[in-house]
Amino acid sequence: MVRSVLRPNSGAAGSDNEYQEDPLFTRSIARALDVLSAFHYSDRPLSLSELAHSAQIDRSAAQRIVHTLRKLGYIRRDEQGRGFLPGIRTLDHTLDYLRLHPLVRRATPVLLELRRNVRERVDLSLFDDLRVVYAARMQSKRETFHATLVGHSVPTFCSSGGRAILSCLEDAEVADIIARSDRTPFTPKTLTDPGAIRDKVAEAREKGYALTLEEILIGEIAIGIALPDSSGRPCGAIHLAGSLSEWEPEEFMARFAPLISEAAADICR
Template sequence: MQSVEKAMTVLSAFHHADGPLTLTQVAERAGIDRSAAQRMIHTLRVLGYIRRDSDGNGFLPGIRLLDHTLDYLRLDPLVRLATPVLQELRTAVRERVDLSLFDNARVIYAIRLQTKRQTLNATLVGHSVPSFCTSGGWAMLSRLSPDRARAIVEASDRRPFTPHTITDVDEIMARIAQTRADGYALAISQILSGEIAAGFPIMDANGDPVAAIHIAGSLAEWTPADFVQRVVPPGQQAARAISRF
């Protein structure tokens, strides 16, 4: 393994961590030996990509990573164009509005415009959710060929998030077909019980789906019919304004 790849593997050791990692944990998760991990951590610490936890017991990602986050977000032509459009949409619908980017089996949030009801992870840029059971995922999969969409769904880890999460491939494909017919996706209690979300696909100049707008509300406040009537027209308009950016 060449050293750049090794460095990125060391940084990626934090992907499923739930706290600071010790040297041994970094080495194990990166699949490299302890002394290689130590040298790599040293190099990455000097550069600011890894830091010591304030308790001194382990390591955490370093602040320099946020500079690259900014580069990604401010240089991406889609994010640039979408930001003011999503802000207007957020003002119009007064519900949570997100932009997610297509990454096959998952969608990654790049813009998050919150409301006051939020859990921690639900507000973080970079958070990803599976494509197979989210409004944005269905929206994007509906714009792929059914064969390619099915291949992504079949290859997905389809563990349910709630008792209502649809995990059967044929049932998911039926939702995707419905999304294709409607032009938007409607996901109810798929990731979070009691959440209703509408998803709208965004296409690039080749007509390929690259992103989705998500609008999410609570079933405590909305019937599905009212939610659709209220958020689908402005959501579709926003997605059209950004598509083929």
């Protein structure tokens, strides 16, 4: 499996072994979703054999699943006939998830206004254990194609929004998430020592927001603040990112920390 800054491992189980004792668990559905999940780490069409290998099923089972998913519009042949790609029906479920998620609905108008005021990249992420997943991305003038797509994710332990979320959790849960994370560095500046990461989490608790410098991308400075659900548990975060070629860290914090804090308060209200 290829490690990617765009989709780090969520820590979720990759097989249905742990559900063997669950009488309601439907393995055929799980296998179909395993086939669709094969595309998570691919940058090209996949052959039937590659889909079978990724889903850990035999080629015959993969052929039946792919045939069914093609009929339903969830898998398609690529234009050159070199393999299979996700189908357009998968977008229907993305739309359903985003439009029905209460935090996304509340946050979007606030973040649009924040983006107009700051003219830097503004993102909304959702907490998913070892990673935070982008549910809204409002690009600045510097962004690439990949930086505009929802569904990309970054690790909780080394991202600004992720650390802000950790700062709202109990120490035992923070330690557990750090311990289970793949702490392979993305840049020479990525903090990987558990003690150093906990120190940054403690700093975020004190300040009310987290600041990261070049831990995901070289030249990037980012500030993050957690967003709670109705019970008070953090369920997402706002990320605001800029370039170190344009901002000194202290200047960036002084300029944007009050604005991102105000946006978070508006969303919570």
